[in-house]
Amino acid sequence: MIEGARWRKWVWFYLPLGAFILALLFPFYWMIVTTVRPDGELYRPWNHPLYSPFWTSNPTLDHVKSLLQETLFNTWMLNTMFIAFVATVISLVCGVIAGYALARLTFRWAGILGTAIFVTYLVPQTLLFIPLAEIIRDYRIGDTPWALILTYPTFLIPFCTWLMMGYFKAIPRELEECARIDGAARWQAMLYIIFPIAVPGILSAGIFAFTLSWNEFIYALVFLSSPEQKTVPVGVTSELIRGDVFFWGSLMAGALIGSIPVAVVYSFFVEHYVAGMTGSVKG
C-alpha cells in the first residue's frame, strides 16, 4: 500500500531492499566465485589490469577436489555432524522438560531456578574455556568429541528452555486438566498430550540448537588437538593455511561446503526457525 508515484516506490522500497540483499548475500557469491577460480587468476593483485573479480572464465573444481582429497575435510564434516546431532538431542531433552517444569508447574523454586538458568547464559564460553580445559582433562575426555558433546548443552539448554517455556505458556491449561480428569497421571499428560502439541516448538529449538552447535568455535579450538577430531570451523581455519600460503581457493571451498549442511537443515525448516526466533523474542 504505497501511495504515490512509481519512482517513490523505487527510491523508498526497491532500491533499499535491493541494496540490503546485495550487501547481505554478496560474500556468499564471492565464496562461490573464489572456489571455482583457478589459482593463476586468484592471485592477481587488485590493481592488476586483468583483475576480474565478479566472474571467471575458466572455472575449475581443483580447489574442491584438493579440499576433499588432500585434507581431512570429510572427517571434520562427520565429526561436526555427530557432535551437533548428539548435543542437540541432549539439549532438547533437557530443555523441553525443563521448559515444561518452569512454565507449567508451580513450586517454590520456580522463579529462582528460572533466573539461575538465565544467569548461566550470561557466562560466556570465552570466560569458561580456560577452567573447562582442566575439567575436560580430569574427566579424560580431552581431544574426543565428548568434550564438546557434554559442554555444548551449557549454552544450548538455556536457549531451548526459554523457547519451550514460551511455547508451553501458549498452550491452554485446559488440555492437561482434561487429560488428568480422564485419569492420566501428570507425567503422562505432559508426555502424551502437551509434547505432541509443542512439536513445532521442539523442532524450532532443535534447529536452533543444531545451527548454534555448528557455529561454536572456541571450545572446539581449545579442547580438540588431533586433526582427526576437529570440527569444520576449527579444521578449516587451522589446516588450510599451510606454510607460506593461505590456500584461498580451498579455504573458500571449505567455507562453502561447510556451510551447506546448516543451510540445508535451515531451508527445510525455515518457517520453524523463524517462528522459533520470534517466539523466543516475544516470550
Next chain:
Amino acid sequence: MARFTRRKFLQASGAGLAGILASHQAPVLAQQRTVHWIKWNDFVPASDELLRKTMLPEAMKALGIKINLETVNGNDLQPRVTSAIQSGSGPDVFMLFNNHPHIYGASSVDVSDVADAIGKAQGGYYNVAKANTMDGKKVLSVPWAVIGAEIAYRKSWFDEIGLSKFPETWEQYHDAGKKLKAKGRPIGQTLGHTFGDAPTFSYPLLWSFGGKEVDEQGKVALDSKETLESVKFMQAFWKDAHDEGGLAWDDTNNNRAFLSGTISATLNGASIYIETLRKPDQYKTEKNTPMKDDIRHSPLPRGPKGQFGFHLFQSHMVMRYSKNQEAAKEFLKWIHDPKNYERWFVSQKGYSTPPAAMWEKHKMWDEDPVMAPFKIAARLGLSPGYAGPPNRKAAEVLTKYIITDMYAKAVQGMSPQEAVKWAAGEVRQIYSAT
C-alpha cells in the same frame, strides 16, 4: 561426584568407541608403537613430502614405530601445546620455536641422553642451540634446526637506483628504501604478532643500535638512549620506505607480496627464493624474466653498535604426558642420525641450518651461491633476553611480542619516548614477577 565421574566415563568410553568406529579410525593395535609428531608446516613443502613419503615409512621399518606426522601453521604451535598440556593428551613430540622450551619446560621429559650424544658426535651445538634448550638442570628439548633470516631483495630494482651491492648500514638502507618506495616498490616488513618475520627483525634492529632488554647483571635495561634511537629511526624508516600494510601481516604476507612484485625487499627465510626455484615458470618479473634470477640475499644492515641477527630456532620436546616417551626418544635418535638427517637437510636446500657445527662443511652449501649467507646463520645468531640469560622470562617477553610492539606502536603514531617507556614497563613487570 565420584559416581558421576565413573558413570559418565564409562558411558563416554563406550560411546567414544562407537564414535571412533564411526569416524573410520582404526584402533591402535596392541603391539604397534606409535609416536604422534607435530611440527610446523614447512615453508619448503618438499621436505614435508620427503618425510611423509620416504623417511617416516623407513623409520617404521627400522624401528617398528609408526610416526603420525601432523603439520600445523607455525603460529598455532603455542596454543596447541598449551591445550595439549592442559588436556593431558596430545602429540608426543612437539616442535617448539626459539626459547619456548623454557616456558613449557615443566611438562617436558629430560632428553639429555639423546641431545648430548648428538651434540658430541656432530661437532658440538652452537651457543644459540644450547641456550634455547638447556636450563641448567635438564635438557628441555632436542635442537632441530635454525632457519636463517636474511633480506631477500630484487637485484634489478636495486641496480636501477644505483646500488650494485646491498646497503650496508641502516642509513643507507633507509635511503634506498625511500627511492624505491617513490617508484612504488616499497620495502615489506611485518610488525605483527607472527612468530617468524617480526621478532627476527625487531630484535636485531634493537641490538644493532646498542639497545638490550636486560644487562649482564640481569637488570632491565630497555629504556636507554640507544633503544630510543632505534625507535626514532624505525618511525622514519617505516613511513619513508615501507609498505604500511605490514602492520597486519603474518609470516606469509611478505612472501606473497614479494612474489607478486609489490615489494622490493623483505626479511625472510629462504622460502621466497626456494619457491621461485620450485615454479620458475609461474614467478616472472615485470620484464617477463624468471624471478629466481633476480633474487639475492643479504644479512640485516649494520647499526651504530654492530650487526646482529636473530634466527628462528627449532627444537623438539618430548612431552611428559606422553605414553610413548621411549619410542619418541628412539625416533629422535634415529632421525638425527647423520645419514637420515642429511637427506632432510638437503631437501631444505639451505632454508634450514643444522644446529651443530659439523654441517657447515657439507657440500650442499657450495651448490647455490645465492644461498651462501645462510650457511653461518646459526653461528651468528643471538637470543632474546640478551644480554641476560635466555630463560623463561626472556621467553615470556618474546611470546608477548613486546619488542615488536614497541616498534609497531611508534610507527602507528606513538611518540618514541612513550613507546620505549611502555615496553620497558612491560619487560620490567615480567622480570620482576616470581
Next chain:
Amino acid sequence: MEAAKPAALQFVSRGPISRALEREGTLAFWLLAPTLLILTVFIAYPFVLGVWLSLSNSTVGEPGHFIGLANFHKIFADSIFRTAAINTFVYTGITTVFKLALGLWLALLLNRHFRGKAWIRAFILLPFIIPTVLSTLAWKWMFDPTFSVFNWLFWKMHIINSRINWLGDPELAMGSIMIVNVWRGVPFYAISLLAGLQTINPDLHEAAAIDGANRWQRFRHVTWPLLLPVTMVVVLFSVIQTFADFQLVYVLTGGGPANATHLFATYAYQIGIGTGLLSEGAAISLAMFPALLLVVVFQLWYIRKVENR
C-alpha cells in the same frame, strides 16, 4: 475431547513412581535435574575454578599457588588490556546501534507485500545461519591487502588512488570488524523485529493516519512504542553475544594490527592459551563478567520499566 485416548492413558498406571510424580514439586525436580546437573558441572563449577585460577599464578603445566589479586593488578596496568576493554565496549556499542537501525529499516521494508517475499526472507537470514568462522574467512579474503575486491571497486570508481588497508591500519581494522559484525547481525534483528511489527494491529496505523499523523509520526508514536519490548529483548541477546565475541576477531585480525582490535575474549585467549599464562588469561576473562552483568542488569531494568508503562 473427541480424540481417541492414547493407549498409554487407557491403563492408568498408578505405581509408586507415578504417584510420587503427581506432586508438582517432585515432578519439577526430576524434570529439572538433568539440566541442573549439566549446568552445575560445566558452568558453575568451572566458573568457581576460573575465579580460583585468576587468583593464583598457574601457568601451563605448573599449578600455582594463591596470590590474591596480583593478576588483576597486572592486567589493569597492562595497556593492551585497557585497549581491549575499551575496544569491547566501543565494538558492542557501535555495532548494536547500527544493527538496530539497519535491522529496523530492513524489517520495515520486509513488512510489505511483494513478490518473492518468502524467498527473500529466507535468504536474508543466511549471514546469521552460516557458521561465523566460515563467513568471516570470506570477508578476510575480501579485505586482503593485496587482493581486495573492495579496493578494486573503489579504485575503478575513482574514489581512491591507493590501497585501503582494511586490516592493517589500526582504526580501519576496528571499522572492518564492526562491518562484519553488523553484516552478520542485521538479519537477526530484522527478522525478530519483523515478527514484532507483524503483531502490531494495522488498525492502529489507520486510526493514526485518520487523525492526521504523517508517516514519521505514525512510526514514532505507534510503531516504535509497541515494538519496544521486542527490541529490548533482541538488543539484550545481541549485546551479550557481541560483548563476548571471539571468533570474528580471531579469524579476521587475530587481535592485531599491533593489538588494536583485541577484545576481552581474544586477549584472554592470546595470554592464556597462546602464551600459556593461564591465570592471567582467566583474570582477563573474568574482568569481562562484571561489565557484562552491569549492562544486562541495566537492560533488564529498562525492559521492566517499559513493560510496566
